[in-house]
Amino acid sequence: MDNGYYLYAIAKEHSKAIDFLGCPGIDPQYPIMSLTHAELIAIVSQVPLSQFGKEALAANVQDFTWLEPQARAHDGIVRQLASKSTIIPIRFATVYYSADNVRQLLVSEKDQFKQLLDKLDGRWEMGVTIDFDKEKLRSSIKQSDSQVSELADKIERTKPGTAYLLQKKLETQISSLMDTYIDSKVQLIADRLSQLCISVSQGALASPGNEINLAYVTIACLVDQNKIDLFQDEILDWGKTYPPEAGMTIRLTGPWPPYTFSSLNETNRETVSHVN
Amino acid sequence: MSTEKKRRNPVITNDNFTLLDLLDRLLYKGVVVRGDLTISVADVDLIYLQLSVLLTSVAKFQESCASSPFSPGIAKEALL
Incomplete structure (x- = not known):
């Protein structure tokens, strides 16, 4: 051949x-x-x-x-x-x-x-991946959101048939609160990153498996070679303000060759759709 | 050096990248340069589907042997 x-x-x-x-x-x-x-x-x-x-x-x-x-x-x-x-x-x-x-x-x-x-x-790509532990987020929402915890109490006190419907409602409420939480965190981080580098490219929320409770977003950052150390230090310092129980971890990868910034037309990465 | 800082930080880690991190970059579906031959979008989806099965089985394996002396870290590294 x-x-x-x-x-x-x-x-x-x-x-x-x-x-x-x-x-x-x-x-x-x-x-x-x-x-x-x-x-x-x-x-x-x-x-x-x-x-x-x-x-x-x-x-x-x-x-x-x-x-x-x-x-x-x-x-x-x-x-x-x-x-x-x-x-x-x-x-x-x-x-x-x-x-x-x-x-x-x-x-x-x-x-x-x-x-x-x-x-x-003279620029490289740094990857900032935000991993969300959905199980931890779920339980923290159950504890902290008053509407959700009221509903959970109500379910304990109702008959099985009604409880089933209420349970469905509860799940919907929790996952919508979780989406809002994740969106707001990612937005906050992306805004912060865009101040620290030349440009950012935000990937879609993806999940590497159906059964594991992990969701992640990767934000690619184009960074001047001589500012990579500074960039890493800034992210690391800044990450300390997040307590681990928030169900969120930030992973730094790189430097990478600027794969994500090599599109010929400046389209965003929103087409990335992993198996959710 | 910032290595010490990294070690002490509970939230942010700077591990070596995984196969998933690598493939996220190398298989990106946006148009970079179209070759005569490229991996099709359908194939990329299949790769992620398989990768998700692989990761799920790693997670299960880690769960199932959490109490055994076998280090799940090693298992994960071998698979990824």
């Missing part, structure tokens, strides 16, 4: 990203190479279509023993490129049938790529 061209990143011509040419690509059999056009370079390596072709890819990504090492290898290569020069990091498994098709991309999106490279120059 033939090979395709796996795209990792776009950089300006003569950038230091070319230091990595010749290093092993995502398939270590094939070296990293560059394709130049329109004063831009595309960093690519060949990959066998037997693994990255349409059907093969669709099947492979369902297999975590395949997906995980590949995703980490992709990130590893992109990270190294980003550590040397300004790049536009490309998402996982973006593959072209020919080198000409990659060059064509450089030509057709030339202006957008150049603008984006200027925006990303």
Whole structure:
């Protein structure tokens, strides 16, 4: 079967990203190479279509023993490129049938790529993930909200049939209060973060499993490289004001190559819809 | 250095990222650059569905062996 061209990143011509040419690509059999056009370079390596072709890819990504090492290898290569020069990091498994098709991309999106490279120059992405423990939130709402606790008392005193309906009402009330609580916390944090960095991109509320009581939101922050330490310290100091029993934890990840800020059009991340 | 601060903070942790953190970035469905071949939106949904099953089973495993000397942290790391 033939090979395709796996795209990792776009950089300006003569950038230091070319230091990595010749290093092993995502398939270590094939070296990293560059394709130049329109004063831009595309960093690519060949990959066998037997693994990255349409059907093969669709099947492979369902297999975590395949997906995980590949995703980490992709990130590893992109990270190294980003550590040397300004790049536009490309998402996982973006593959072209020919080198000409990659060059064509450089030509057709030339202006957008150049603008984006200027925006990303010297900047990294920091991830602020807010995890909510829904079980803790639920019990804290039950204790603190007077309407909810009155309703809970009433349920204890009513007949089973009525109690069932009241129970439903109680659940609805609690989950609406919980949504309001989560929204207000996320908004507060996003506002604060936007004062600390160049720009923020807020993901949708997602839940990694049906049965576990966790919901999370990730806010990606574009931060100047020389302000990363400051950014981390600010977040850490600020997090101390939140008591752990609030059912909320904040996780800091990064620095990441600016994956989230590499959209060609400035659309928000609201399209991210995980399985809830 | 701020490492000490991080350790003392009860709410904010700066752990190494998980596979979920990584995939959240690498599989983002917004249009970056469209390849001739890319993972379809349906496939991304399937990946998250599978990941959720995986995470749920990790959580269950942690619950079920919370009292055993087996460290759930190790199990989680092995799976992620």
